[in-house]
Amino acid sequence: MECFRIDESGYTGFDLLNAEQRFQGAAAIAITDQDAARLISEHFPKLQAPELKYRALSRRPANHPRLLSLQRDLLTHYKCVTYVCDKRFLLVLMFADYAVEPFYYERGLDFYENGQNYAMASLLSVAGPTLLGQPAFDGLLASFQHAVKDKTPEALNALVSAAQATKWRELPEALGPLAQYAAPECLSAIATPGVNTDAAFVVLQSLISRMEVMADGPYRVEHDQSKNLRAYHDLLQRFIDHDNEVEFRQSEIATIKFPLKLTEVTQVDSKTSPAVQLADVMIGAAIEAGNNLAGLRSGGPDPEAVLSLYSDNQFIHMIPSIEFEEQRHFRQGTQAAEVIDYFSANFHAPREG
Known part of the structure; x- marks a missing residue:
């Protein structure tokens, strides 16, 4: 069964005003651990660390061409989607x-x-x-x-x-x-119970809308065992368990339909999963590019070079846009009210922020 590996970055729970982490996002890649290990070996043959970590690699300018080359290979040859939002x-x-x-x-x-x-x-x-x-x-x-x-x-x-x-x-x-x-x-x-400002729900909705399109049939998800991903794990399981037959149009390019093709979500140790490590590289690069373009950070690969690697259907972003006519066309005829009502009724269970 096809497997998408997921990793996240920038999660701060209910606090969307965290000055140190302006952006939040996640990446999903359909790649086997065998292919991932081969790519890591090809692009970083002298890697000594126990696992590939984007943050550590991006600190050294000598690694920037290798990181860009690795991402180019992933985006060219594998099913990928990355989502980033301005919290x-x-x-x-x-x-x-x-x-x-x-x-x-x-x-x-x-x-x-x-x-x-x-x-x-x-x-x-x-x-x-x-x-x-x-x-x-x-x-x-x-x-x-x-x-x-x-x-x-x-x-x-x-x-x-x-x-x-x-x-x-x-x-x-x-x-x-x-x-x-x-x-x-x-x-x-x-004041409605269950209404919260946790962005994990929004991130996952967007990732799932693309994974459902990219997957040829039933598929599963693997992600790291980190504390931050627990919220994602619980939400994914609730999406999997939801068996109502319903479909919504969210934008010009995005729909979501239940029941999902997604059938299983499991947690793994990223140290033993080269594929999850590559998901870390993809989301790490996207978040760093966003921070650089916003003038919040410096360093890492050229952000324009990073973003130029993506095709339109591989990158989803939520940032303010005052191109109102363009946005009106993009969201014309969408079922936003129905989506919010349905998801609020079926998925927003009360939990601590």
Whole structure:
């Protein structure tokens, strides 16, 4: 049975404002341990470490050409997908989903039509600090994250106060539901058990949508035994166990259909799995490229060279975009509202952040 190996990077649980880790993502590769070991030997014949680790290799400029060559081989000859999201943008998108959308839903408006939620979140991400005031906007996001986690009346009241402390009249369409009306429907959505700001769910949804397309038939997933991947493991198992027959269109290029072709998920020791080590290389390179392009870090292979290796269907990213017409076309006719309702009802079980 075909097997995709998965590794992640940048996981910080509920905290999407972690300044040290702006990006989160995961990579999946359909490759055998035998092929992976051969590629590692070919590209790094003098490797002395017990396992291939991207972070250690990227520190030495002499390794950069080898890392690029290895990734080129993987992306050319094997089924691969890499997903990277800007966690701050994802938090703003969640704000739009829970602190804004219910207000419009109660008034009969489809906030998700043609990706309007993405447009608003992008506008807030790009222009929010300037229009609303940088410290106040940062405080709003922190208060929203805290309210989603704690769900107490005190945390919800603090969120309303944080919205009122911004220059919310500059963007009343986005901030008015909280700042002007303290909309009970929005506060109720935030306080719903199971609603959280953990990005693992979003990352896995995207990976699965591509693995399901790439897989020729039933397939399985292997991943490392790291603590961070426990959240991914539990979610994957819940996806596997879900046997309802349903299909949703998420964007111009992405759909998700249940039951999945995915039949099994297992944990392995990365030291004994060359294939998992290559997944670490793929996601490590993508996250480092994102940090470099955002001006947050320096070092490692040329980020433009890294990203140029990918074809369009091998790389998924979630970052703000103010190309509103392009985004409208990309998300036209999608079932975003139905997807959120369905996944909230079937997969968002309460758990600690």
